[in-house]
Amino acid sequence: MERYKGIIVPLVTPLAGRDQLDREGLERLIERVINGGVHGIFILGTTGEAQSLSYGIRREIIRLACKQINGRVPLFVGITDTSSVESAKLAQVAHTEGADALVLTAPYFFPAGQTELFAYVKDMVPRLRLPLMLYNFPGMTKIWFEIKTLTHLAEMENIIGVKDSSGDISYYKEVCKLKKIRPDWSIFIGPEALMSLSLDVGGDGGVSGGANVYPRLFVECYEAKVSGDLTRAEKLNNKIEEFQEIYTIGKYASKYIKATKCCLSVLGVCDDFMEQPFHRFRPEHRAMIIEMLKRFKVEQLVEV
Amino acid sequence: MERYKGIIVPLVTPLAGRDQLDREGLERLIERVINGGVHGIFILGTTGEAQSLSYGIRREIIRLACKQINGRVPLFVGITDTSSVESAKLAQVAHTEGADALVLTAPYFFPAGQTELFAYVKDMVPRLRLPLMLYNFPGMTKIWFEIKTLTHLAEMENIIGVKDSSGDISYYKEVCKLKKIRPDWSIFIGPEALMSLSLDVGGDGGVSGGANVYPRLFVECYEAKVSGDLTRAEKLNNKIEEFQEIYTIGKYASKYIKATKCCLSVLGVCDDFMEQPFHRFRPEHRAMIIEMLKRFKVEQLVEV
Amino acid sequence: MERYKGIIVPLVTPLAGRDQLDREGLERLIERVINGGVHGIFILGTTGEAQSLSYGIRREIIRLACKQINGRVPLFVGITDTSSVESAKLAQVAHTEGADALVLTAPYFFPAGQTELFAYVKDMVPRLRLPLMLYNFPGMTKIWFEIKTLTHLAEMENIIGVKDSSGDISYYKEVCKLKKIRPDWSIFIGPEALMSLSLDVGGDGGVSGGANVYPRLFVECYEAKVSGDLTRAEKLNNKIEEFQEIYTIGKYASKYIKATKCCLSVLGVCDDFMEQPFHRFRPEHRAMIIEMLKRFKVEQLVEV
């Protein structure tokens, strides 16, 4: 099988209100990122507020996304849960509706030990009917997929790679080295400001939240880098770094998602309603986003 | 309303296999703890592996527990979830089936700020039709119910107290002081070795996992303490401390639940199957439990 | 040897300016706490800013304190250092000048493992000519004196007890249980709001920073407790808790020392200059201290 590569957008979940999808917003958003050239779409990740959504909404977005995307780009579906039974049910929906792959973190309430984590994944994989990407996110799950654990898991053919959101580039490098035993694995990085750098140490691309807003910026930076046009890559990466300014607004961990949704709302793509326990930006923060979006002038570099 | 007091047992969830209740074990366990004199039963807590269970099982145990207990002691139902919609659904089931109160931690994937936590609880309470006990468990949820936040939440009549599993007795004391503004609040402590001590600083009792195994030991220790028989209370508390030895077996965070289930299995009460990502004790650990249970001689002090 | 018991005051170090003792302030402070009835004085602890002081000042305060106290109460000298050679030198000064005992935390820059910590203490003890109290302060040193390590160290006769500033009462209880093998050990608690409670679980007293300000309040609370006058003990403990309000001023970890020194300055006892990287309270914070000291009315309960 060929490796997945490039920019996977971790789609926000457009919501019209509590437990209610903004369906038209979702359509517009999907069209926008596909037009922007993204190499894949990942729904029900952290940026997609998956854990805050009811299972009804989670199933609905799987169905709608499959239908709307219709095979134009690969679709990854997050099935992370504290209950393996619920993860398996979502995986079944993803398979039935035609998604391409699944994404799974460690269970995240009671922290598992590495032996338990290994046994958990080993037990899950045969219960899934789609390829699985492991998702390392110790900040949320309290535990790491340690390199030794990944080395053992590399024996399972249906595991196809790792997404790492630890922000620890030394760890990421170690993960990339696992391609020695699994050349087919895709190794994606979470933090978008590290995307370009991650390609230097053997990575395959980024799961970049900012690609919801400026898909082409991330896609072209990636493509400039892999095609060897380092000058252009650096210019675009500078723009990506400049864009990080939107994440300085607000003070809680949720500000990343809030800022992304706020941008999309300002751009007229979708609603910025958020499920509990989070809330859309207040007017003064929205005003800051509006001002920033004007200032960035991403369009001068890339047509969005 | 009168305060809840005494020993609330955070019931383990007897399982016969994946996604399958051990119904007879559940009945025996409930009878055992009621015979043991517990002042209340709390299902779907951490000890009950709530987060690892499918929603089907969660609903089923609510129904079965309500029916079996049949009002003999108050029943608390954990509705902790990352999705407020799913929490509210479970609360609805608890209300319909006749439970007495609900228990809720902070959402635990993406950590909320205190303002967000306050808004979350404020939004949840009117969606519930039963009184609510807040559950402080920063080790799992990453955030605290800070005293200031609790002070604001104390204005909501339908909140009836706090269970604190932080293990920080200074914090616990501060929570107890909130009785100045809410004399009707019940303040329970999680760590069972601190139960007796917690009564000295103004607490109302313990949510003591060990009461699954030796309910009368905990109940009599509590009662000796509140009746002023401090010599007997200390003797019983020494037994409780001795009992903590079972938690030294194994090396992961889950060992607390494993040990409790293993004891119950050894005592013939219920199966010790555990949902992913955890597993029952291996034979050598079970052998240690058998040896310990023989050695403790709790019966010499209290009839169990 | 008899156990040390009661209230040990961790003396602030009165400073007149950078690298300069406020000698008269030191005299007044020592007289004040002895008049207040403290059972011992501990210089060069955390409250004494030991780590911020030059070695010249450290030696000077040892000399002056020994001379001023002149055997009226036991004098403990902190010799905590990252260099065992410097610790041993200070210990030598303490011995020569006539101090009674030494206090030592784990080396605190590069964290040692438990085996290393054990070997370190085992190597230090014979290099000292005074009895040694171990000081558990994981918040500063990054490591704990684990119970198993303490159990092994209990074999060294010249170790005479433990001061615990972890704030973890479960750990403290475990330390107290070591009296089974070392009935002569003194187990002191750091956080002053836990002093009274610590006596319930087998402790011997507190190393209470607040005793710099209100020595008699702490002493009388301790004495009421051990003499069985629980009503008076609780009343006094409530005052101690009320006093904790001074520690809510300011926002950095150093605020505990700042508040204590500020109180002493307001009361005319000594200067509140602090060594780098800390600084005395600004006027608005000082004004809050003045207002609080007026409000506390400790004198109505105990003559200070």
Added chain:
Amino acid sequence: MERYKGIIVPLVTPLAGRDQLDREGLERLIERVINGGVHGIFILGTTGEAQSLSYGIRREIIRLACKQINGRVPLFVGITDTSSVESAKLAQVAHTEGADALVLTAPYFFPAGQTELFAYVKDMVPRLRLPLMLYNFPGMTKIWFEIKTLTHLAEMENIIGVKDSSGDISYYKEVCKLKKIRPDWSIFIGPEALMSLSLDVGGDGGVSGGANVYPRLFVECYEAKVSGDLTRAEKLNNKIEEFQEIYTIGKYASKYIKATKCCLSVLGVCDDFMEQPFHRFRPEHRAMIIEMLKRFKVEQLVEV
């Protein structure tokens, strides 16, 4: 002033026993790294066990190193201390003996807030007579030099750069951006496996502990990278990564220094005695080092 660049070796401190330098080992070590082409030498850093050494030894190594190096490469002297007075004294020795620059972390016992940290450095700089490099090492000091704090400190001319051992490449990138306001600043990275990568994000070189053992390996990797010979740079970087294997021996934080000293002892350069609370490798660990050094064959790539 020109920026410092390249490989600065954080010299281990060769010791012949407690509080006793291995003077001949020190001479050999200095000659070895200078022959290996290092661009600078940093004594009294973490690798140099500075905090474990007596002040007598610290002064002696400054004198000996200045004399031995004799201006052939720049000499950086660590003056990190919890007492600003002692830091200033060491700085005076460094100046008198002819060192080139000083290196300073935050005070590391009681953690300072950012305002306090800023005031501390602002107060220190005029007390020093040599240029100062700030050293970010939150793992040891508990606090970061936050970017905002560095931005303010950038106004002090005598501060000449930052060494970052946080391991957080996103932070490191932000530090590098400060060259916009201070083009003369040198930004070095601590973790040696990140040295090559750090050059991609704007860094100036590494303070690489492994350069004690294989100076030329690090120097040539650096030089290949900056001269644009990326193939050779990668080859050498792979060797550096292979070399990291020595740090997998042992289980405590101190294993980095132990392994480095052990290598040097095996290579006949100097003694591997360590000051308390650490100890040289036991024979079985030394045997592993011997086996690894044989296997690495660094010499095939670079003449050492």
